Amino acid sequence: MDENIRQEILNAYEFRKQWPPYTYREYLDVTPELLKSFVEFLKTENMGKRKMELQPWITFCDSRCSFCYYPSTMFRGEFVNPYLTALKKELKMYAETRYVKTSEFDEIVLGGGTPTVLSAEQLIGIISFCKENFNISQDYMIKITGSTHNLDECKLKKFAEYGVLQLDVGVQTFNNEIRRGLFIQDSGEHAEEIIRKARQLGLYVCIDLMYNLPGQTMEIWREDVKKAIELELEGIDCYPLEVYPGTLMEKQLQSGELPPPGDWKKEALMYVEAVEMFTKAGYTPVGHDRFTKVREHIEESCLNGWPWAGILTTGAGCFMGYLGRYSYQNTEKVHEYIEKVSKGIFPIAKIHKSNDEDMIKKVMERLYLRLPVDKKEFLDKFGKLPEEMFPDPIKKLKERGLIEVDDKEIRITKLGDIWRINIAWEFANAKAIY
Numbered sequence: 001m002d003e004n005i006r007q008e009i010l011n012a013y014e015f016r017k018q019w020p021p022y023t024y025r026e027y028l029d030v031t032p033e034l035l036k037s038f039v040e041f042l043k044t045e046n047m048g049k050r051k052m053e054l055q056p057w058i059t060f061c062d063s064r065c066s067f068c069y070y071p072s073t074m075f076r077g078e079f080v081n082p083y084l085t086a087l088k089k090e091l092k093m094y095a096e097t098r099y100v101k102t103s104e105f106d107e108i109v110l111g112g113g114t115p116t117v118l119s120a121e122q123l124i125g126i127i128s129f130c131k132e133n134f135n136i137s138q139d140y141m142i143k144i145t146g147s148t149h150n151l152d153e154c155k156l157k158k159f160a161e162y163g164v165l166q167l168d169v170g171v172q173t174f175n176n177e178i179r180r181g182l183f184i185q186d187s188g189e190h191a192e193e194i195i196r197k198a199r200q201l202g203l204y205v206c207i208d209l210m211y212n213l214p215g216q217t218m219e220i221w222r223e224d225v226k227k228a229i230e231l232e233l234e235g236i237d238c239y240p241l242e243v244y245p246g247t248l249m250e251k252q253l254q255s256g257e258l259p260p261p262g263d264w265k266k267e268a269l270m271y272v273e274a275v276e277m278f279t280k281a282g283y284t285p286v287g288h289d290r291f292t293k294v295r296e297h298i299e300e301s302c303l304n305g306w307p308w309a310g311i312l313t314t315g316a317g318c319f320m321g322y323l324g325r326y327s328y329q330n331t332e333k334v335h336e337y338i339e340k341v342s343k344g345i346f347p348i349a350k351i352h353k354s355n356d357e358d359m360i361k362k363v364m365e366r367l368y369l370r371l372p373v374d375k376k377e378f379l380d381k382f383g384k385l386p387e388e389m390f391p392d393p394i395k396k397l398k399e400r401g402l403i404e405v406d407d408k409e410i411r412i413t414k415l416g417d418i419w420r421i422n423i424a425w426e427f428a429n430a431k432a433i434y
């Protein structure tokens with residue numbers, strides 16, 4: 001990379017944020033008043049008319065990857081049936097509300113945890129239940145999250161025959177030495193074999209790759225990106241490593257078992273390398289962290305409708321739900337989850353109700369999602385232009401070459417793409433003038 005470009009990238013900020021605003025990390029513990037107000041909200045009609053995502057969550061996992069901070073539960077066969085009964089009951093509780101009856105879903109996404117620890121029949125059973133109980137669009141998509149170590153040809157065939165569109169698998173890296181350090185259960189070769197089989201069966205495959213892992217040089221990272229391109233994947237989600245307190249990786253780093261990851265500059269340059277390699281190979285960057293080759297990812301309603309669409313998520317530990325102004329996370333403990341649902345209580349542990357200012361800032365967060373902010377729509381909704389509400393952040397970001405503003409919209413630039421999370425925080429931390 002040209003030294004001037006490298007300097008321009010690194011001069012934009014003094015630190016690269018890893019996580020955008022308005023996520024579950026900021027929600028407060030649920031109170032009886034907030035739960036009541038959420039339940040009252042569910043009695044209203046969904047006037048938004050944007051297609052939404054339905055995301056039942058399988059909390060179980062049979063691994064303990066050292067970086068993992070997901071609120072998952074170690075897989076135990078005897079928990080499965082009571083959990084699935086509770087999951088269906090919670091789905092039904094939502095399905096019977098007016099808000100959900102007046103909503104339409106065009107994606108069913110089994111998230112987790114690792115849904116593929118369950119059998120194909122169990123997973124298909126949940127998807128069928130969703131189809132029977134919710135308004136599902138004709139052109140809906142089914143996606144299943146999983147791990148390559150608990151997938152085999154037989155399961156993949158059943159998914160393909162049922163009409164699953166996409167498998168989302170957490171590969172992280174194909175490098176075996178790094179995989180071992182992360183306690184990932186299978187080898188890079190096995191992950192590759194499963195991916196090839198899934199694609200031969202006609203499934204889309206979207207993988208997670210992580211960069212700035214301990215011991216991962218720029219060369220190893222390039223090899224991972226190269227392998228993803230060679231596999232002709234439909235999508236690749238690239239995440240920077242975040243060492244989360246309490247994870248096994250935190251201990252591995254403290255004890256010296258793993259070398260420390262690189263600093264933010266190395267992290268930013270690894271991302272830039274991926275952008276260059278993927279775009280050269282014909283991939284388009286979309287949404288949070290994805291590079292894609294398929295129309296479905298670019299046109300995804302839930303992504304393009306932010307923040308007005310919605311994700312209805314259910315299951316122990318699920319944390320990506322947002323309906324109207326409410327964002328929520330469910331209780332993590334399986335026993336507590338089953339008990340609450342059996343009593344007909346929404347098993348919400350944390351919740352956030354966005355006020356007007358939050359909604360304004362969430363619209364500006366579209367820049368983080370690589371979506372433009374439509375100025376006319378903004379004016380119609382909030383009575384002022386983004387430049388009037390956020391004069392200082394917009395001036396600063398324009399001067400730094402991170403955003404472009406014209407009569408119609410605000411967009412991120414190529415340089416801004418690297419700093420999308422920092423950009424979202426500029427707006428979240430500013431005082432909106434309205």
Ligand code: SF4
Nearest residue numbers: 061063064065068113
């Ligand atoms: S497979 Fe996924 S959910 Fe399970 S430990 Fe690894 S990262 Fe976490």
